[in-house]
Amino acid sequence: MEKIQVNDITLAYEKLGSGAPLMLVHGFPLDHTIWAEVANLLKDKFTVILPDLRGFGQSTTVETTYTMSDMADDLAGLLDHLGLEKVALAGHSMGGYVCLAFAKKYSQRVSGLGLVASQSAADTPEKKAGRYQTADGVSKKGVGLVAEGMSSTLSTDAAVQAFVRPLMESQTPAAVMGALKAMAEREDTLSSLSTAPFPVTLIHGDADMLIPVERAREIKAALPSARLIELQGIGHVPMMESQRGTADGLRLLLE
Numbered sequence: 001m002e003k004i005q006v007n008d009i010t011l012a013y014e015k016l017g018s019g020a021p022l023m024l025v026h027g028f029p030l031d032h033t034i035w036a037e038v039a040n041l042l043k044d045k046f047t048v049i050l051p052d053l054r055g056f057g058q059s060t061t062v063e064t065t066y067t068m069s070d071m072a073d074d075l076a077g078l079l080d081h082l083g084l085e086k087v088a089l090a091g092h093s094m095g096g097y098v099c100l101a102f103a104k105k106y107s108q109r110v111s112g113l114g115l116v117a118s119q120s121a122a123d124t125p126e127k128k129a130g131r132y133q134t135a136d137g138v139s140k141k142g143v144g145l146v147a148e149g150m151s152s153t154l155s156t157d158a159a160v161q162a163f164v165r166p167l168m169e170s171q172t173p174a175a176v177m178g179a180l181k182a183m184a185e186r187e188d189t190l191s192s193l194s195t196a197p198f199p200v201t202l203i204h205g206d207a208d209m210l211i212p213v214e215r216a217r218e219i220k221a222a223l224p225s226a227r228l229i230e231l232q233g234i235g236h237v238p239m240m241e242s243q244r245g246t247a248d249g250l251r252l253l254l255e
């Protein structure tokens, strides 16, 4: 992977293919490898940029508290490094929260926004408290706690579970705790989407147990110009469970 220094961290990324730039942002607590097959399907038409968010994969993090907006700043730093003023970007779940923070802060740099199994809603008070409890648990017992709790709710597909579980277990406690707190403190971004000067595509499995498809339908209801692609029988990891469906949906971002 290539590595750059930005905002006091080392940010690792991969870049493949050629054509209009498309950045794919992974979710929690994963890394860029989750996009491998979709990136292969898209690299004929796009320059696909695959960052590891701060703390995950080969990127480093800081011990201080940070926000979705800080994570969005990392991505802006990566675009500066690549000499790219504008990109289409798509985020999976937490990656979608980062993309939404990016789109709010840098709307002029976004040519299209994809949300894959994600949402614009903030946490409920209960969910927020649960995240802090989980972060406390991770500080005492390690990241296995999260991997154990999440792997079966991400997907019912055994092959997907077998891929994501060790990937989750390989992340550091600092990254997992930092991201949990950043997710807990994120704001609702629906109102900023309503004035978005770029097309929005929503890709969501109707069997998602982690973020129900209703969250995507709510965005579509508030933003009728958004495209909503519902993938039948697909859970929280569409880019692995429906590689072609996800890739085809993302292609629409730049067509």
Ligand code: MLT
Residues within 6 Å of the ligand: 026, 027, 028, 029, 092, 093, 094, 095, 183, 210
């Ligand atoms: C993710 O899959 O990125 C996270 O589980 C999303 C969340 O917890 O809100």
